[in-house]
Amino acid sequence: xxxxxxxxxxxxxxxxxxxxxxxxxxxxxxxxxxxxxxxxxxxxxxxxxxxxxxxxxxxxxxxxxxxxxxxxxxxxxxxxxxxxxxxxxxxxxxxxxxxxxxxxxxxxxxxxxxxxxxxxxxxxxxxxxxxxxxxxxxxxxxxxxxxxxxxxxxxxxxxxxxxxxxxxxxxxxxxxxxxxxxxxxxxxxxxxxxxxxxxxxxxxxxxxxxxxxxxxxxxxxxxxxxxxxxxxxxxxxxxxxxxxxxxxxxxxxxxxxxxxxxxxxxxxxxxxxxxxxxxxxxxxxxxxxxxxxxxxxxxx
Amino acid sequence: xxxxxxxxxxxxxxxxxxxxxxxxxxxxxxxxxxxxxxxxxxxxxxxxxxxxxxxxxxxxxxxxxxxxxxxxxxxxxxxxxxxxxxxxxxxxxxxxxxxxxxxxxxxxxxxxxxxxxxxxxxxxxxxxxxxxxxxxxxxxxxxxxxxxxxxxxxxxxxxxxxxxxxxxxxxxxxxxxxxxxxxxxxxxxxxxxxxxxxxxxxxxxxxxxxxxxxxxxxxxxxxxxxxxxxxxxxxxxxxxxxxxxxxxxxxxxxxxxxxxxxxxxxxxxxxxxxxxxxxxx
Numbered sequence: 001x002x003x004x005x006x007x008x009x010x011x012x013x014x015x016x017x018x019x020x021x022x023x024x025x026x027x028x029x030x031x032x033x034x035x036x037x038x039x040x041x042x043x044x045x046x047x048x049x050x051x052x053x054x055x056x057x058x059x060x061x062x063x064x065x066x067x068x069x070x071x072x073x074x075x076x077x078x079x080x081x082x083x084x085x086x087x088x089x090x091x092x093x094x095x096x097x098x099x100x101x102x103x104x105x106x107x108x109x110x111x112x113x114x115x116x117x118x119x120x121x122x123x124x125x126x127x128x129x130x131x132x133x134x135x136x137x138x139x140x141x142x143x144x145x146x147x148x149x150x151x152x153x154x155x156x157x158x159x160x161x162x163x164x165x166x167x168x169x170x171x172x173x174x175x176x177x178x179x180x181x182x183x184x185x186x187x188x189x190x191x192x193x194x195x196x197x198x199x200x201x202x203x204x205x206x207x208x209x210x211x212x213x214x215x216x217x218x219x220x221x222x223x224x225x226x227x228x229x230x231x232x233x234x235x236x237x238x239x240x241x242x243x244x245x246x247x248x249x250x251x252x253x254x255x256x257x258x259x260x261x262x263x264x265x266x267x268x269x270x271x272x273x274x275x276x277x278x279x280x281x282x283x284x285x286x287x288x289x290x291x292x293x294x295x296x297x298x299x300x
Numbered sequence: 301x302x303x304x305x306x307x308x309x310x311x312x313x314x315x316x317x318x319x320x321x322x323x324x325x326x327x328x329x330x331x332x333x334x335x336x337x338x339x340x341x342x343x344x345x346x347x348x349x350x351x352x353x354x355x356x357x358x359x360x361x362x363x364x365x366x367x368x369x370x371x372x373x374x375x376x377x378x379x380x381x382x383x384x385x386x387x388x389x390x391x392x393x394x395x396x397x398x399x400x401x402x403x404x405x406x407x408x409x410x411x412x413x414x415x416x417x418x419x420x421x422x423x424x425x426x427x428x429x430x431x432x433x434x435x436x437x438x439x440x441x442x443x444x445x446x447x448x449x450x451x452x453x454x455x456x457x458x459x460x461x462x463x464x465x466x467x468x469x470x471x472x473x474x475x476x477x478x479x480x481x482x483x484x485x486x487x488x489x490x491x492x493x494x495x496x497x498x499x500x501x502x503x504x505x506x507x508x509x510x511x512x513x514x515x516x517x518x519x520x521x522x523x524x525x526x527x528x529x530x531x532x533x534x535x536x537x538x539x540x541x542x543x544x545x546x547x548x549x550x551x552x553x554x555x556x557x558x559x560x561x562x563x564x565x566x567x568x569x570x571x572x573x574x575x576x577x578x579x580x581x
Contacts, residue, residue: 043484043487044455157348187552188347213485216557216559219558219559220558239561255559257489258485258489258559259517260514260556264518267493267496268489268492268518270486270490271489276486277454277486278487278490282442282445286442286445
């Protein structure tokens with residue numbers, strides 16, 4: 001069976017100011033099979049969101065992409081704008097960390113779900129509305145018939161994320177990309193939303209690419225996990241293997257650095273300097289010849 | 301163990317809509333009492349809106365409570381002014397989540413740290429640059445970075461600067477509000493180590509406010525769990541984590557993702573009884 005998402009040799013460079021270029025993704029390859037929940041984990045700046053955005057064709061104009069990305073067998077990097085628009089929301093949907101940014105604050109939430117339906121399917125207004133209410137029910141919005149008409153600000157953060165999920169899954173896409181979908185939520189709500197994503201993908205056979213910085217999140221719901229570090233994919237393993245016998249030193253260090261399970265008050269094993277993004281950054285900073293300002297300037 | 305801070309029946313309400321003649325109020329902190337002994341760490345854990353930050357601000361004297369008292373080393377903090385307030389501020393220092401918000405973006409970081417020394421007249425003026433560099437070293441920053449602006453530093457480095465600035469006045473109590481929440485995992489571990497070291501070496505007491513039970517369990521001697529303005533459970537870390545009694549604490553503990561994948565995929569994050577009983581969670 002062909003994979004729903006196939007990324008091979010992906011490289012993304014951004015033109016930065018002046019002549020400098022930043023390589024965000026440096027030769028990443030992996031594939032996600034039908035119905036699989038694949039987690040992409042990494043620290044900030046590791047390139048995990050850039051991979052996700054590239055798969056949706058959402059990179060800005062100063063990005064240079066090479067390599068191959070296929071969604072459902074189609075090459076995303078070769079699609080024209082129209083074709084991309086037709087793909088997004090129908091074959092592949094994406095949800096983000098902050099649901100209130102994805103929703104229009106002035107519109108009833110139900111109408112926003114219905115809009116997604118009518119953008120891709122021939123549907124009467126009434127049919128779209130009924131289907132939107134069904135979807136709201138499915139993602140666990142209580143009293144959805146009435147709440148169809150409520151604006152986003154009348155919902156809590158967790159409920160807003162549920163509505164965004166309903167809109168993303170409205171057209172039954174093959175692929176759902178979720179970029180830090182629970183990072184802004186409290187842990188009890190995070191557990192509910194993860195459970196929802198997991199049960200919906202089982203029901204509909206949706207393939208999910210879950211982007212997160214949180215090892216706890218990937219260990220709970222993912223089938224397989226890829227670990228990213230400074231633009232590279234260091235290792236791919238099943239969730240079980242990754243946490244019981246990680247093969248890469250960076251993964252091992254990252255797991256060891258988690259306070260969960262460490263003896264109380266004991267020093268946590270820190271990431272070795274050669275893998276610490278922070279130490280590398282500090283070295284760069286000390287090399288850079290930015291003028292050193294004086295610190296003894298008194299406050300006049 | 302001598303008591304450093306005592307909070308008695310603290311209540312803080314905020315207006316929550318309605319017309320001016322019948323304004324509704326919500327109690328962000330509702331009749332809360334606890335104490336912190338010298339050199340100990342109290343972890344204050346709760347979800348968004350539970351009132352933990354408001355409580356922290358009341359302890360810092362940044363928000364005036366509606367009723368109740370905050371007693372620091374025998375003196376009532378509410379209504380302090382002038383020299384007594386300045387002295388209180390020297391002895392109790394905050395560390396916030398976002399060091400970008402607490403550091404002046406146009407000041408070199410060394411200057412931000414030095415400001416505390418200047419304000420509280422610590423050491424001789426000539427000596428303060430040396431002390432500043434010592435403080436930066438103490439929190440694990442290369443003193444060569446003293447002349448850099450906050451924007452040049454990473455999030456972890458900025459948080460180290462904020463901690464150095466808080467330590468400059470040799471405080472007895474640090475109120476840290478989500479100090480590691482914005483940091484990456486690897487950096488978070490370094491920061492927790494730093495906070496534990498400082499506590500051991502300097503004997504500073506702290507109130508560690510966070511939503512993250514994993515973090516709070518690691519650093520705290522005692523834990524207080526807040527839910528909707530009240531402390532629903534408080535006690536030794538072992539007792540709260542190991543033998544939680546309140547339903548809400550159990551729900552919170554059950555929801556924390558562990559690094560152990562569940563035996564059968566999708567079996568984890570099981571819906572607990574209390575969660576069904578508290579659909580508002």
